[in-house]
Amino acid sequence: MADKIDPVRSSPPPRPSGRASAGATSNGVDVRALAQLARLEVSDEELAKLEREIPDILKFVETIQNVSVETEISSPELRNVMRADENPHEGGMYTEALMKAAPSRVGNRIAVKQVLTRKNTKSEARNPKKYEI
């Protein structure tokens, strides 16, 4: 799966919370692998440009490695706020409004290409329709 791709070519992962080596992280960024992770089609021409720009950006932001952070600082301003799971709205109230925004629908369902595929099954060969799940 794409998720296992290491976005940095042939360099060992830096130690957790340790100082990342500027050379290793800035020179070998595999933009194509990042694009795959981000589900983003990027042309070869743009890829060449990004392979120059992204290491420059990362090199700049790496200056934070010079800050010593001794203890884990809590973030009281950033916290999850949960609400009680109660008072639901009437079922179907917003369905039509939300469905209208979908690029492709079948009845009250959003239609997508088949997500899971089985290899070489006869049924699939007979029935190539993959628009619904």
Add this chain to the structure above:
Amino acid sequence: MDLSKLTISKARKALDAKEYSALELTNAYLTAIAEKNPEIHAYLEVWEDSAREEAKVADAMIARGESQPLTGIPIAVKDNILIEGRTASAGSKILENYKATYDATVVTKLKNQGAVFLGRTNMDEFAMGGSTENSAFGPTRNPHDTSRVPGGSSGGSVAAVAANLALAALGSDTGGSIRQPAGFCGVVGFKPTYGKVSRFGLMAMGSSLDQIGPVTKTVEDARIMLEAIAGYDAKDSTSLADSATRSGTSLEKVIGVPREYLREGIDADVLQSFEATLARLRAQGYEIRDIKLPSLTYSLAVYYIIMPAESSTNLARFDGVRYGLSVPAATIQEVYTKTRGEGFGPEVRRRILVGTFVLSSGYVDAYYRKARAVREIIRADFARAFSAGGGSSLGGESVDAIALPTSPVPPWKFAEKAVPLAMYAADIFTVPVNLAGVPAISVPSGAVVREGKDLPVGFQIIGAHGNEETLFTIGKDVERGF
């Protein structure tokens, strides 16, 4: 009526005194828009018919004696804030034909007051940029010099107010997107405390940084707009309890200036203008005190890790399935990659990739988590500056506010900052505010000359968490000097 002299306060009095109707006022703006918008390109869409209808409803409210501060006031709305049934594209091809399915809370509040919505304004795609050049629908021009950018990302909202194409506007500010363009176009831009204004119905960019705020011609108008849109909202889990606002705090009239942060990367005449404004404040009885905010140096780097990390996460929802553009392809994987590849512009793609990198396994500790830790140091630095320092080993600076220029440079020419880092560097004085979650205002403070043209300069005042009141007080004193 002379739109160039008009403010919300003045229009309110005139409307209530029946000097002119809300419909006449709206028509005056629609005429101005028809005349000037083709050149400025502040609006992506103008809602003439509904604006007139809303103006008539406002006139009826006024006739019944039910007028509120914004009844009949014509305003513009940034293209990333939802109005039910209206297109909201965030300046992106991926949402070019998206129609909002509900009202943002700020829009509901403005509707309840009988405000008139003139149209939606241009912006850098998904609020990513500082010039409005990243809009998929072409840039907005600075009304003071149309060969220059209006700033961004709320460039359309700000240019609309500056060119008298709206009496006020809503923008959003993730790293300076209200204040910087306000500075560039010579109007007032306000970034409230994080959580002060509900973000329900604002398209998320950097969720720990985003705030909606007003763009107006005067500090008083900014206060009127903020009062109308602020308040706790159960639909936004980050919104603050109304009790978090400090009111009636006494002003010692002490303004801190982190001068170590002003040593480089700032144009000499911009710095001169900043010093001149400080001198005017001193003449009004303020003490200007040098303060240290040592971690400020790292804010730009911290910002350009946290913001892309959060943006890339937020933009994962654009997959061609539920709304917006969907590029047909053979497999669902290809639908995702082609839709996102075609729908997102270059800067958005760049930030998604940087965000993906700093969050990827093996690098998340060194980049994203480290940036969050450094952010807390920045936040603590600000808190210390505002505190009296009792019990703190480092000691507080006990200032009422901190002053910084809004931008280190005046508005630049189109395509002048083609290298991403060059554009990012212009955010140096605005991003620390969003990282700290505190409020700030940019107030017009004179001009610098480039190629024979006067270009506005913004003076930025930063307040303690929840203390917008002090910013209005000092902001008015800055205004008084000009």
